[in-house]
Amino acid sequence: MRIGIVGSGAVGLYYGARLQRSGQDVQFLLRSDYHAIMRSGIRVRASDTSFQVGEVNGFLAPEEIGEVDLIIVSVKSISNQDLPNLLTPMLKTGTIIATFQNGLGNYEFLKSAFPKNPILVGACFVCLNRVAPGVVENYYLGSVVLGGDKLEREAFSSSVAAIMESARIRCRVSEDLHQLLWEKLLWNVPFNGLAIAAGEISTDLILSSDALRNLARGLMEEIVLGAKSQGLEVEIELIDHLIQETRSMGAYRPSSLVDFVEGKPVELESIWGEPLxxxxxxxxxxxxxxxxxxxxxxxxxxxx
Amino acid sequence: MRIGIVGSGAVGLYYGARLQRSGQDVQFLLRSDYHAIMRSGIRVRASDTSFQVGEVNGFLAPEEIGEVDLIIVSVKSISNQDLPNLLTPMLKTGTIIATFQNGLGNYEFLKSAFPKNPILVGACFVCLNRVAPGVVENYYLGSVVLGGDKLEREAFSSSVAAIMESARIRCRVSEDLHQLLWEKLLWNVPFNGLAIAAGEISTDLILSSDALRNLARGLMEEIVLGAKSQGLEVEIELIDHLIQETRSMGAYRPSSLVDFVEGKPVELESIWGEPLxxxxxxxxxxxxxxxxxxxxxxxxxxxx
Known part of the structure; x- marks a missing residue:
């Protein structure tokens, strides 16, 4: 499968590198990391699964990539307005567009910008940091949950899930796209948010403070209520599960904290504004x- | 009237200086500002009412002050545990103890520590910053509202109000001590709190941001509900009034922000914890x- 990665930050580099390593034909649309990656490839560091992909198909313009079968969109949602220009040169009839982005509103945006292409959502429950150009650290393997409209889900998600599984990315398909997005918010709202608002701290400190852990839990309970207001049943037990999972992540710095500390725009509206x-x-x-x-x-x- | 000031920060120095200037016999219990004040007195700077009191009765120990008729307590509530030792040497039968402190719990503390003395509450609606040893800036004249238990209020608050008025401190007596304290919280909770949590900002920036002004209003509405839960009717119209008043304060840095920035303990429990x-x-x-x-x-x- 010919795959294009649009948004070569931590998420795009990590999943792209895994897919390439498993034999897929992956094309990376690059910007700041272009020279480093063309020189040294992509390195993924993890306690158990460190690896490197040496020869990377990297490009600075989507026209150089041309048509692909699947596009993984992993730009920050604040850059969505650039997607029509970036994606169009890579599209053919039936090109699947999968948003591996945070928050609410990305699916709807892609749906209206590319009404003829199948749109999938991939909610990435994973811990990644891009620590240097072309270098990604992976702290928590996690999984990707795919969703889409009924038709798209049935027609396309199994093929995408199959290539993810063959790249040893744990993957499942969710029956309900919108519930899936709220389930991802269940983590992102408290942990990305408190990491910034409590004074630029990592997830372990959120959990070790009674005040903040209770507040995280309170925010998660509100997200369950928010999902309910949209007719979605996010199970309250998921809260305990996510808190346990987060413990195993150690001193993780969520992506919004990294953006904030580096002075980059934070995905304020898609993660916090839109659900509210x-x-x-x-x-x-x-x-x-x-x-x-x-x-x-x-x-x-x-x-x- | 022989008056002792315990807690010679911005509030104690300001009201003490005004009372001395109006002819009262004021004794200041001093610590860090002792040498500066013994040398140069107390200076109060304001656009319209700058003045200096040159010869100050300043002391480092309450035993040197001896008995007084009225003690104005203006230490931070986090230092309440020191008050029994600090106040006892200054007490005689009938010495009025007036707490000019922020938040909830101070009145109850003094009541139980000094069951034989009349306790008054003075809620200071005023903008003060101590900008250097012995130097206080006053940005908003405001007023002091006095309250106490019914008996104490009737017996003692009029005499205290009289000396305040003669020092040109606007003063009124509130019928309900507890309502008075919640009314003060109506300002302190949002403005002291957001000044810290929104990234160390002054009150003008809280009001100029739609997000923060709305949040301040939402917090105030919760304080009204909190008061109501205690059987107290804080009028919702007070919210608009306080927001208007705060506009006239300009770029004021609330006392908790000053404490926070200087690395001093913040009155976390009395202002936010106890009402919650x-x-x-x-x-x-x-x-x-x-x-x-x-x-x-x-x-x-x-x-x-």
Whole structure:
């Protein structure tokens, strides 16, 4: 399968490298890491699965890549407005576009920008940091959960899941796309958010503080309520499960914290703003999320 | 009237200096500012009312002050445990103890520590910063509202109000001590709290951000609910009034922000923790306050 990676940050480099290593024909659209990757390839460091892909098909423009069968979109959601220009040169009839992005609204955006192509969502439950150009560290193997509209899910997700599995990426298909996205928020809202708002701290410190662990739990309970306001049943037991999983991640710095510390735009609206607005427009208040969102908003505005 | 000031920070120095200037016999218990004040007195700077009191009765130990008629307590609430030792040498039968402190719990503490003395509460709606040893800036004249138990209020608050008024400190007596304290929280919870949690900002920036102004308002609405959970009617109109008043304060740095930035302990429990606990023990959730409190708690813990 000819695969294009658009958004070669930690997520794109990691999954692209794994897919290439398993024999797929992967093309990377690169920017800042172009020279480093063309020289030294991509390195993935993990306690058990360190590896390197040496010869990388890297490009600076989507026209050089040309048509592909699958595009994995892993740009930050704040750059979505660039996607029509970036993706169009890589599309043919039936090219699957899979958003491996955080938060709400990306699926709807792609759906309206590319109405003729199948759109899948890939929720990546994984811990990754890009620590240098072309170098990704993986702290928690996790899994990818795929979803889409019923038709697309049935027609395309099994083929994508198959290539993920052959690259030893744990993968499953979710029946409900929207529930899947809220389940991902269940982690992202508290851990990405508190990592910034509590003074630039890693996930282990969130869990070791009674105040913050309780607050994380309270935010997760609100996300369950938010999902419910959209007619979705996120199981409350998932909260305990995610807290346990997060313990095993150690001193992880979530992607939004990394962005914030590096002075880059944070995915404020897709992770915190959009779920809050959707719940409120259904008449459900999420006051802890609202408080966190507003604090993050001003912290990010003052950052720039 | 012989008056002792215990806690010679911005509040104690300001009111003490005004009282001395109006002819009262004021004794200051000093610590860090002792030498500066014994040398140069106390200076109060304000756009309209700058003045200096040159000869100050300053002491390093309460035993040197001896008995007084009125003690104004203006230490931070985190130092309340020192008050029994500090106040006892200054007490005689009938010495009025007035707490000019922030938050909840100070009145109850003094009441149980000094059951034989009349205890008054003075809620200071004022903007003060101590900018150098013995130098206080006053940005907003404001007023002092006095309260106490019914008996104490009737017996003692009029005499204290009279000396305040003669020192041109606007002063009124509140019928309900506890409502008075929640009304003060109405300002302290959002403005002291957000000034820290939103990245060390002054009150003008809280008001100029839609996100933060709305959050301040949401926190104030929760304080009204918290008061209600205690059987107290804080009028919702007070919110608009306080936001207007805060506009006139300009770029004010609330006392908790000053403490936080200087690495000093913040009055976390009396301002945020205690009202949250009182409301929750009455079965009322205040989720925005809870979120802010927990974030402040970790920010302060990490500060030390």
């Amino acid at each position: 607005r959707r719940a409120m427009s259904s008449g459900v208040e999420l006051p802890k999320l609202e408080t966190l969102y507003r604090l993050l908003k001003i912290l990010c505005e003052r950052q720039v | 606990r009182r409301a929750m023990s009455s079965g009322v959730e205040l989720p925005k306050l809870e979120t802010l409190y927990r974030l402040l708690k970790i920010l302060c813990e990490r500060q030390v």
